[in-house]
Amino acid sequence: MSVLQRAGQVVLLLIGALGLLALGSEIGLSVAALSHGPQPVRVVDVQAGPYPLRVSLYKDPAEAGFALPFAVAPTQPGVTGLTYTVVSEPGSDVDATAVRAGISPDPAVPAGVQGAAELTVHGLWTLHLSVNGPAGSGNADIPITVTAPPPIPQWLGWALGLLPLGGLLLFLLAQGAAPRSSVPVAAAGG
């Protein structure tokens, strides 16, 4: 193996290690986005039919592509048997589809839930809350602003996206340059 080949492989190895590091960081950030601090950054009181509710948002504005942790709790004492559905709905100018949020009972709050809403695209969204309980059902909407991550231009996106294709083509073309003498003719077959 020539020095140049080995240097190329070392560079490729470093790129791979950097890529692995970047991927690990991204996974870490996504997982971290699911958990939240002890204090909400925005608290909204809403009336959903017969139920006064307090919605706590742990990020404001929310970040597109990351989960928005939230909690819902009834403000009237002694309320039980409430079931919730939470859907994040994109505004009319947002090119996205509605997403149902994953929720689970909040162990610290009777009849309360906590969950994470997915907001896939930047723009104005609504957190649509539906509640069912002994006193009937009700709905409430909470407007959410979703910010975009720092943008990269389209051309750079395409350049990055086509990198593996370039790498694959280089690999395939290098096969044409591989010395034929290394192919053991007698051992061929099968």
Add this chain to the structure above:
Amino acid sequence: MATGVRQIAAQPAAPTTLRTWQAVAGLRLALGWTVLVGALLFFFGTSWDIQWHTYVGRDRTLIPPHLMMLGGVILSGSAAFVAILAETVWTRRRPDVDRYTTAFAGLFRGPLGAYVAGFAALTAGIAFPLDSYWHALYGIDVAIWAPFHIMFLVSMGAVALGAVYTLLSATHLATRVGSTGASKWGYWGSIVAWAATLGLFSLLLFDALDADYPNGIPFGRDTVISLFPLLAGALGGCVLVAAVTALPRHWAARQIAAVYFAFAVIVLLLVPLATDLLVRWEELSYRGGRDLHLPLVALDWPIAPIIAAFLLDRLAGHLRGAEGTLTWSRQLIWAAALCAVPIPVIFFAGVPALLAMSGLIGSGIALALGLAGVAVGSWVGHNMGTVLRGLER
């Protein structure tokens, strides 16, 4: 060097050496198949995802089709990593293994295919969050030709190609040590891996023949020159010619074509069913209240490579020398040329779509480009097949 290798091959190996080589072949076989299963998971997950995005919309990040795709990436990447790590350690303990491995950066030793699959799985893993980021910036879209969709699909196509390399390397070693069973598993694994490579890259062809959203080289006021013939010709020519060059069997291309067609049948049978079940499970509804949910990937599946495979097998049978070596011939280009013609499963929709996109003259130019694509693809494929024939023997 060829003489040197022949001399080594003629020497009888010591029993411990033979056992080591058998173990290396077994390891490559197991991990090559694991890489392949990862690529197949990704393929079926992607087919399901295309159906989901078109008829339901892009909603949560971790919907089951995405989980299936990511599962494929993780499985294949981990298997490739284990293969390299295991053989690096092995080679340090048993230097006689060294001869059948490929060195990398002076640090690692392993089968060439594992490096290809490993790097490709890494870029696929990077493509997924980048795609979410792209959607966050520019909104959802159902086009396959978006930068990080291409990155994802090309990467996983390369993972399947890595499986071809690893499994053929295992086949060669197994043949050398006389493990007939392992050799057969390796051969059939490579057939499925070739089909997976062809199938995964074929998913990129759909947007090249979409008359509703035409993509291509601008030509005239309302038409574009479709890139379908160029891309499909290069892909089909490369994969099929590489396969008939690397595999000295009469039926190799037809076997690949049969598996490739079976993929479309599986998608046809399972994807609409899985989509219906998931829509009901998640209490969602189809976009626009559509009742008819055609299996998109199965219906758009290009079937021209299947016909080309028959022609290539027949031609390869005539062109092969006494040792089974397939020398380069321009006839290979003509046998593979059909790959460039747009013939999807709903075959009557192919050529009309090309005409609608490109017009009569534009279609002629597109098909001429297709022939050029087949020529380049076949040449590259022949080189690849030749390298694969002698890979890590």
